[in-house]
Amino acid sequence: EAGVTQFPSHSVIEKGQTVTLRCDPISGHDNLYWYRRVMGKEIKFLLHFVKESKQDESGMPNNRFLAERTGGTYSTLKVQPAELEDSGVYFCASSPLAGGPDTQYFGPGTRLTVL
Amino acid sequence: GDSVTQMEGPVTLSEEAFLTINCTYTATGYPSLFWYVQYPGEGLQLLLKATKADDKGSNKGFEATYRKETTSFHLEKGSVQVSDSAVYFCALPPLNSGNTPLVFGKGTRLSVIA
Numbered sequence: 001e002a003g004v005t006q007f008p009s010h011s012v013i014e015k016g017q018t019v020t021l022r023c024d025p026i027s028g029h030d031n032l033y034w035y036r037r038v039m040g041k042e043i044k045f046l047l048h049f050v051k052e053s054k055q056d057e058s059g060m061p062n063n064r065f066l067a068e069r070t071g072g073t074y075s076t077l078k079v080q081p082a083e084l085e086d087s088g089v090y091f092c093a094s095s096p097l098a099g100g101p102d103t104q105y106f107g108p109g110t111r112l113t114v115l
Numbered sequence: 116g117d118s119v120t121q122m123e124g125p126v127t128l129s130e131e132a133f134l135t136i137n138c139t140y141t142a143t144g145y146p147s148l149f150w151y152v153q154y155p156g157e158g159l160q161l162l163l164k165a166t167k168a169d170d171k172g173s174n175k176g177f178e179a180t181y182r183k184e185t186t187s188f189h190l191e192k193g194s195v196q197v198s199d200s201a202v203y204f205c206a207l208p209p210l211n212s213g214n215t216p217l218v219f220g221k222g223t224r225l226s227v228i229a
Contacts, residue, residue, distance in 0.1 A: 004158060033216055042119075043159075043204060045216035056216070091159065101147055101208030101215060106158035 002026070004107035006092050012113045018080040021110045025074070025094030032075050033095075033104065034067060038088040046090075049075060050097070082114045117142040117209040121220030124202075128195055128227050136190040136223045138179075138205035148172075148181055148188040149217070151204040159204065162190075195227045 005024045013019050025032050034046040046065070047057040051072035060067070064083070069075040079086050089111050093104040122137040140148065147166045151159040163172035168183035177192045188205060205220040 031214055035216070035219075037222070040221065042221050043206075043217075043219040045218075048214070048216055050214065055214070059216070093159075095214075097214070101217070102149060102161055102164050104217065106151075106160070108156060108158045 004092055004094050004105050006090075006107040006110050008110060009108065010111045010113075012115065013082055014115055015084055016081045018078065019082055019112060021077045021079075021090050021112070023075045023077070023092030023094075023107060025092070026105055028096065029094035029105075030072065030097040031095040031099070031104075032069060033093040034075070034077055035091040035093065036088050037091065037109075038085075043091065046077075079112075082112075084114050087112055087114045117146070117207060117218050119205050119207060119218055119220040121205045121223055123221070124223040124225070126223060126225045128225070130197055130227055130229050131194045132227075134190070134192040134195045134199075134225065136203055136205075136225070138188045138190065138220060140186050140188065140205070140207055142186075142207060142209065145183065146207045146209065148179070149206045149208075150177070150179055150188070150190050151206055151219075153202045153204070153222075155201070162203070195225070197227045197229055200225055200227045 007022045032049040037043040045059040048055045049069045066078045089109040091109045093106045095103040118141045150162040152162040163174040165172040165181035171180045206217045
């Protein structure tokens with residue numbers, strides 16, 4: 001069974017540019033989470049989809065971040081325009097709808113560097 | 116809100132040394148507690164868990180005991196190997212239900228040298 005995949009693995013962009021990160025969850029997992037780890041700090045929650053609906057987006061830092069999950073399968077996270085403080089590793093995780101708190105499976109992350 | 120405090124890294128140990136990574140938490144109620152590990156180039160993996168006070172989680176030679184009285188969940192291993200080099204994260208689910216985001220500590224990078 002394929003795990004959670006994320007693309008790209010690394011992205012280096014200039015301040016002011018746009019970047020789109022993609023996450024493909026495990027097939028059949030209705031829950032999809034985005035997290036971010038800024039250098040040396042905690043992994044922080046950004047938002048949570050249940051199927052195609054945003055269940056909780058309380059962790060989104062500002063309106064430069066836009067997440068979508070059309071059709072309830074893969075998800076994209078767009079940062080527009082990117083700022084220096086957006087640099088970090090963006091993780092995606094998925095879990096089944098009826099899973100317990102220990103059923104989140106994580107992708108390898110996308111390392112974003114904004115210059 | 117709920118939070119996790121983890122000892123700062125990096126930690127560098129020689130092979131076969133004893134490892135302790137401290138983790139304390141602040142939470143409403145008694146959530147499950149987790150340790151995740153991220154090996155180079157891979158995603159976070161659940162290493163071990165404990166679901167109630169005095170439970171001991173264990174996996175791959177690692178252990179952690181849920182201590183309610185000290186609100187701690189320290190990770191230990193008696194004899195580390197080079198292959199244990201990774202970043203370790205302590206975490207908890209604030210609502211202790213399935214569909215909830217996790218709260219993580221800052222992570223501790225462990226390097227084991229031969």
